[in-house]
Amino acid sequence: MNCTECQTKITSYPEEKPSPETLQSMKTHLQSCKNCRALYAASVWVDTFVTEEKRIKVNPFMTTRVMAQIEKQTALSPNSGLVRLLNPQVLLVAASIVLALFLGVSAGSFYQPATFTEQVPEEFQYLNDAGMESLTYLINE
Amino acid sequence: MNENELITSVLNGNTNAFGPLVTRYQELVFNTCMGFVHNADEANDLTQDVFIRAFEKLSQFNHQASFSTWLYRIAINTSLNAVRSKKSQLFQRMGSWFETENKAGFEMPSDQNLTPESLMLTTEQSALVQKELDKLSEKQRVAFVLSRCENLPQKEIASIMQISEGAVESLIKRAKTNLAKNISSYFKK
Numbered sequence: 152m153n154c155t156e157c158q159t160k161i162t163s164y165p166e167e168k169p170s171p172e173t174l175q176s177m178k179t180h181l182q183s184c185k186n187c188r189a190l191y192a193a194s195v196w197v198d199t200f201v202t203e204e205k206r207i208k209v210n211p212f213m214t215t216r217v218m219a220q221i222e223k224q225t226a227l228s229p230n231s232g233l234v235r236l237l238n239p240q241v242l243l244v245a246a247s248i249v250l251a252l253f254l255g256v257s258a259g260s261f262y263q264p265a266t267f268t269e270q271v272p273e274e275f276q277y278l279n280d281a282g283m284e285s286l287t288y289l290i291n292e
Numbered sequence: 293m294n295e296n297e298l299i300t301s302v303l304n305g306n307t308n309a310f311g312p313l314v315t316r317y318q319e320l321v322f323n324t325c326m327g328f329v330h331n332a333d334e335a336n337d338l339t340q341d342v343f344i345r346a347f348e349k350l351s352q353f354n355h356q357a358s359f360s361t362w363l364y365r366i367a368i369n370t371s372l373n374a375v376r377s378k379k380s381q382l383f384q385r386m387g388s389w390f391e392t393e394n395k396a397g398f399e400m401p402s403d404q405n406l407t408p409e410s411l412m413l414t415t416e417q418s419a420l421v422q423k424e425l426d427k428l429s430e431k432q433r434v435a436f437v438l439s440r441c442e443n444l445p446q447k448e449i450a451s452i453m454q455i456s457e458g459a460v461e462s463l464i465k466r467a468k469t470n471l472a473k474n475i476s477s478y479f480k481k
Contacts, residue, residue: 162468166439166461186476193475194468199413200421201440209322210336214314217343218307224344225307 152176157187161194295359302350310350313359314343320360320442321367327437328371329378330422338374342367357451364442364452368434375426424474428467435463436471 152173157180160169169177181188210216293301293309295316301309318339325338346366353362413421428436431453438449439460446464450457 158469162465162472166464189476189479190472192479193472196413196417196421196475197425197440197468197471200418200425203413203418204326204330205323205441207326207332207335209318209339213318213322213336213339213343214311217314217340217347218311220340220344221307221310221347224348 152180154180154184154187157181157184158190161187161191164194296355299350299353299359302347310343310347317360317363318343321363323441324364324367324437325371325374327441328368328375328433330425334374338367338370342370345370361448361452364438368437368452372430372434420478421471421475424471427474428470432463432467432470435460436467439464 157177160177181191298309298313321342322335322339325335329335346363434453435449438444438452446457446460449460
């Protein structure tokens with residue numbers, strides 16, 4: 152077996168598994184060829200790395216994590232209560248109510264009931280009620 | 293409930309029906325993400341992102357491909373985006389400027405422990421394999437991850453990558469050759 156054949160077999164593994172005879176001639180070649188041996192060793196390193204990585208398992212709470220995140224997002228989706236409040240129609244109705252209340256309160260504040268404005272003659276302004284004779288006294292007279 | 297019934301149920305507003313889909317496919321998505329980022333925490337975060345994206349875009353799933361194929365595509369795109377954004381970070385670039393070449397620094401493993409089962413890679417060796425994996429072109433990397441990390445047949449990889457089976461075979465072969473050649477250059481001669 153030459154280097155090209157050996158290297159092709161190394162890089163084709165595991166898709167193309169060599170026959171026992173090929174494997175034997177590969178082993179013989181690898182013992183004598185440093186370059187092919189290095190290539191084979193590198194392939195084994197890659198295999199080992201992939202095998203080690205595959206041993207790492209996904210977070211056991213992944214489903215819970217994902218569902219919690221989805222729930223959070225759904226709460227902010229266009230159909231959720233909070234976002235529904237930001238709907239233009241809802242906002243228009245709310246603004247109308249606020250405006251009506253404001254106008255009502257303002258109208259109520261500006262209204263002043265009619266007051267008695269007739270001027271009291273000056274001579275009556277200084278009348279001393281205490282000094283006046285009581286009506287009862289005059290009746291008894 | 294089968295897969296299609298669960299998908300229909302989610303589309304009809306039953307959010308909880310998405311849970312069994314996550315449970316069923318979490319390993320698949322996690323292993324794919326892990327093949328790109330090589331870090332469990334990052335892969336878990338990406339797995340979550342993939343499922344959230346899948347939930348949001350579920351109405352776009354047209355049943356032309358299987359749900360797993362569709363999920364694989366989302367997982368690959370999400371992972372590649374994560375890898376690209378990581379690469380573009382300034383400190384990453386600065387790190388590579390000051391990176392010292394460690395060529396021809398490793399002893400070649402002896403005959404006795406040259407099997408994946410018996411070999412245990414050191415942190416340095418793992419870092420080297422990871423670095424060389426990251427150097428592969430995106431297409432080679434996707435084909436390699438799906439083939440070696442997920443053990444998918446070439447037909448399915450072709451369907452996921454939307455290329456021919458021949459192209460997949462060639463990508464995997466080139467990826468493995470490049471990896472082996474680049475890593476072997478680190479062995480002491």
